[in-house]
Amino acid sequence: MKTLFYDVVVIGGGPAGVAAAIKARDKGLNTILLENREVLGGIPLQCIHPGFGVHYFKEDLTGTEFITRLLDRLVESRVEYLTRAYVHSIKYRDVYDKVVNVVTPSGVLEIHAEAIIYAAGARERHLFEIGAYGDRVDGVYTAGEAQMLMDIYGVLPGREVIIIGSGDVGLIMARRFALEGVRVKAVVEILPYPGGLMRNVVQCLIDYNIPLLLGHRVVRITGRGRVEKAVVARVDENLKPIPGTEFEISCDTVVISAGLRPNIDLLERMGVAVDPSTGGPVVNEYLETSVPGIFAAGNALVINDLVDYAVEQGEVAAEGAYVFIENNGIPSENWLRVVKGRNIRLVVPHYVSGKRNVVLYARVMQPERNVYIEVPEIGYRVFTYGVRPSEMIRLKLRPEHFKRVEGLNRITLQVTPG
Amino acid sequence: MRRELELYCIICPASCTLRVVVDKDGIVEVRGNQCPRGVEYAKQEVLEPRRYVISVVRVHHGDMPTVSVITGKPVPKDCIWRVMELLASIEVEAPVEIGDVVLKDICGTDVVATRRVKRVA
Numbered sequence: 306m307k308t309l310f311y312d313v314v315v316i317g318g319g320p321a322g323v324a325a326a327i328k329a330r331d332k333g334l335n336t337i338l339l340e341n342r343e344v345l346g347g348i349p350l351q352c353i354h355p356g357f358g359v360h361y362f363k364e365d366l367t368g369t370e371f372i373t374r375l376l377d378r379l380v381e382s383r384v385e386y387l388t389r390a391y392v393h394s395i396k397y398r399d400v401y402d403k404v405v406n407v408v409t410p411s412g413v414l415e416i417h418a419e420a421i422i423y424a425a426g427a428r429e430r431h432l433f434e435i436g437a438y439g440d441r442v443d444g445v446y447t448a449g450e451a452q453m454l455m456d457i458y459g460v461l462p463g464r465e466v467i468i469i470g471s472g473d474v475g476l477i478m479a480r481r482f483a484l485e486g487v488r489v490k491a492v493v494e495i496l497p498y499p500g501g502l503m504r505n506v507v508q509c510l511i512d513y514n515i516p517l518l519l520g521h522r523v524v525r526i527t528g529r530g531r532v533e534k535a536v537v538a539r540v541d542e543n544l545k546p547i548p549g550t551e552f553e554i555s556c557d558t559v560v561i562s563a564g565l566r567p568n569i570d571l572l573e574r575m576g577v578a579v580d581p582s583t584g585g586p587v588v589n590e591y592l593e594t595s596v597p598g599i600f601a602a603g604n605a606l607v608i609n610d611l612v613d614y615a616v617e618q619g620e621v622a623a624e625g626a627y628v629f630i631e632n633n634g635i636p637s638e639n640w641l642r643v644v645k646g647r648n649i650r651l652v653v654p655h656y657v658s659g660k661r662n663v664v665l666y667a668r669v670m671q672p673e674r675n676v677y678i679e680v681p682e683i684g685y686r687v688f689t690y691g692v693r694p695s696e697m698i699r700l701k702l703r704p705e706h707f708k709r710v711e712g713l714n715r716i717t718l719q720v721t722p723g
Numbered sequence: 724m725r726r727e728l729e730l731y732c733i734i735c736p737a738s739c740t741l742r743v744v745v746d747k748d749g750i751v752e753v754r755g756n757q758c759p760r761g762v763e764y765a766k767q768e769v770l771e772p773r774r775y776v777i778s779v780v781r782v783h784h785g786d787m788p789t790v791s792v793i794t795g796k797p798v799p800k801d802c803i804w805r806v807m808e809l810l811a812s813i814e815v816e817a818p819v820e821i822g823d824v825v826l827k828d829i830c831g832t833d834v835v836a837t838r839r840v841k842r843v844a
Contacts, residue, residue, distance in 0.1 A: 353777050353791035353837060359735045367777070369791050369838040370821055456779050459789040484778060484807055503740070504733035508774060512800065674740075690740050690755045 306413045311337045313626045314405045314418040316392050316571070319347020320612050321603025322424035323375050324619030325626075326384045329422070332627045337416065338379075338386035339407060345379070345386060346372045347426060349612060351453045354477055360613035371612060390414075395421060395571055400597050400634060420598045420626035423572055423586075424619060427565035427604035432526075435469065435495075435563045437535075439525040444532035448474040448562035455481055463558025467535050468492045469523050473501035473610065473695070475562025480509035489515045490554050493537055495522045495544055498672050500564070501695050502610065522546060523559070532557055565608045572601070582651040583607045589656040590663040591625030592618060593635055600625050607653045607666055610697050614666060621664070639714075646719025648673060650694065657716070659683075659707030667698040667718055675723040682716045683707055692720055725751070730768055734760045741765050773797035776806045776834075780825055785817035785840035792825050795832040802830035810834065817842040 315326045318340030326338040344350070349357060352368025359365050362374065379386070389410050396404040403421050407414040429447040446454070446462055452474065454460045466482050468475045471494040479489045492510060497520050499506050510517050518537065524546050525536040534555045538546035567585040569577070578587040578595035585606045586594040593600050602618035609615045629635050640656040643665065652667040669692045678698060679686045683706045692698065707713070725746045732739040737757060743765045744752040753765045767773060775797050779789035798806060806829055815825055819840040826834035 353779060353793075355775060355777070355793065356735070365735060367791060367793060367837040373821060373839055456791060457787065457789065459779055459781055481777075484776070484803070502738045503731035504735075504738040507731050508733050512774065696738060 306415055308415045308417065309337070311335050311416060311418045312630055313337075313420045313422060313623075314339065314403075314416055315422045315424060316405070317347070317424035317426055317603070317605065318342070318345040318386065318388070319424065319426050319603060319615070320349060320372065320375060321426075321605070321615040321619035321622075322347075322422065323372075323379050324616040325422045325424060325600075325602055325623045326386070327375075327379055327382045328620045328623035329626055330382045330384045332623065334420075334623075334627060334630065336384060338384055339390040339392060339405070340386065340388045341391045343388055345376055345388060348449070351449070351456050353456045357612050360611070361616050368612070375616070392425075392571060395575055395599075397575060397596060397599075403598060420600065420629050422600045422602060422619070422622045422626055423569075423594075423605055424601070424603045424622070425568045425571070425605045427608060428568050429561070429565055430563040432561055435522075435561065437469065437523045437526055439527045439536075440529070442526065442528040442532045443530060444528070444558045445526065446558065446560050448472070448478050448560050451478055451560050452481070455485070461485060461487060462560075463487065463532075463556075465490055465556045466558045466560055467523065467554055467556045468560045468562055470494060470562035470564065471500040471506070471517060471519075472562045472564055473505050475560065476501045476505040476509040478560060478562065479515050480513060483513040483515060489513070490556055491516045491518050491537070493518045493521050493523050493535075495520070495540055498693070499695065500562075503693070524551065526559055532559055535559060565604060567605045567608065569601075569605055572596075572599070572605075575599070580651070580653075580655065582645070583653060585653070588654045589635070589638075589640060590621075590654050590658060590661065591628060591635055592622040592654060593625050593629070597634055598626075598629050600629075607651065609666070610695065614697065614699065617664065641713050642715040644715050644717045646679075646717040648676075648692070648720040649718050652718050657702065659702075659713070659716075660704055662704070663702050665698075665700050665702065665718060667700075668696075669694055669698070669720055673720060673722070676720050677723055679719050679721055680706075680716050681719070682713055683710055688723055728769070730765055732756060732761045732764050734764050743769065745769060772800050774800055774803060776803050776810075777837075778807060778810050780810055781814040782819060782840050783814060783816050784842050784844070785819070786843050787838065787840045789838075790815060790819045790825070790836050790840050791838040792834050793837050794830070794834055798830040798832060806830060806834065
């Protein structure tokens with residue numbers, strides 16, 4: 306076993322981790338980036354559609370182009386990295402010494418660091434989490450698996466497909482299937498509105514006449530050896546199938562696009578506080594978790610819909626690691642709790658100081674039109690034509706916003722009718 | 724005849740909801756856009772809708788089995804299938820660099836690579 310010493314260990318070589326490692330290195334921190342797969346890059350490697358980098362590079366790139374550019378920067382910055390490096394555990398020795406135990410093809414490493422940036426991404430929700438029962442058959446894939454098969458390996462997973470869930474990956478895969486001559490028989494969404502961005506509903510489903518069954522769920526998948534059909538039912542307001550509304554759709558493939566969950570097993574084992582509404586850790590404005598010196602970014606922190614946000618979080622976390630190391634800990638603040646107000650399902654970060662620029666990321670519970678996004682305590686109010694659960698709200702609060710008010714201990718983010 | 728259409732701008736992920744007022748002479752007004760590209764999109768979408776075509780093409784001797792590709796510009800919707808058919812018929816040789824043309828001059832544009840594929844023995 307080899308023992309190594311760094312200022313910062315970044316766990317996860319996707320967009321957030323790569324951005325964090327570049328930023329930490331540019332700040333002069335001795336940094337190492339760990340990735341468990343054979344190549345750096347994460348999920349954008351298999352995203353061949355555009356919509357990446359509009360904010361960060363001010364250009365609309367495909368996922369593949371975006372990540373290539375980011376990785377070129379990593380190489381320019383001479384960041385040290387290891388691939389096929391599997392993080393087995395993180396041990397908290399004391400505030401200035403955390404130990405990351407890593408399994409690599411060349412042996413076990415014990416890496417000591419003052420700060421850790423955790424950017425291990427998310428996992429896809431699978432069949433057992435969405436209440437679809439039936440036979441255990443071939444031909445059931447998550448959207449990400451189908452995407453990897455088609456767009457990295459060039460293999461078609463099937464000929465007649467049903468997609469469960471109308472999240473963006475599911476919509477994008479519906480179009481990919483349609484373009485390759487695969488029949489997409491339906492996209493089945495349990496909620497009364499689509500899960501993905503409207504632009505994807507337009508250019509992925511409507512363009513190809515793919516039926517979107519809102520307020521429906523797949524209750525059973527059956528077949529012998531391979532998927533033969535799916536049983537679909539309408540749901541009531543409690544999302545329970547309505548008896549008597551079942552119908553069958555024949556297909557040879559079922560693709561599940563039922564959302565993502567932050568991958569935080571390693572953090573949970575350290576006892577990090579978790580926010581049930583994001584599924585990720587509770588963090589302050591430096592994206593520091595409840596364990597001092599452990600930061601989180603990207604989809605491991607909160608499920609983002611834009612890669613630009615994951616990258617932004619990676620950079621904030623690196624900034625946080627720098628402040629932590631320079632000051633022997635994040636300076637104590639009169640932290641203001643960010644409270645979820647009307648029609649807000651989740652918001653990150655959970656604590657802000659009001660002394661630095663801070664970006665809040667939030668999602669609403671219900672779609673709503675012509676609304677104000679408000680933080681009433683500090684008089685922040687912005688009009689928008691519409692909010693949807695699938696579209697993250699990003700807002701920047703500046704110290705000027707907080708100057709006028711004294712004695713705050715919390716701020717509330719809320720959506721109010723215009 | 725004045726009509727009000729609702730379009731969702733697909734230019735960037737902000738997905739602005741556009742209210743487009745159209746009369747016999749064309750577009751009168753576009754509202755709801757957060758940037759000028761929304762107006763351009765509304766005009767194009769009402770007159771002649773266009774889309775980018777994205778796919779993958781088989782690569783020989785590459786460190787990846789496929790290279791991802793995109794049309795240099797959005798093509799008229801009617802052209803999508805022609806582009807797809809041609810892409811299915813071609814294969815390329817590694818190395819491939821981002822921006823390399825894999826299919827020239829189709830529907831008023833080229834199809835270019837969006838993934839770097841290194842050559843392996």
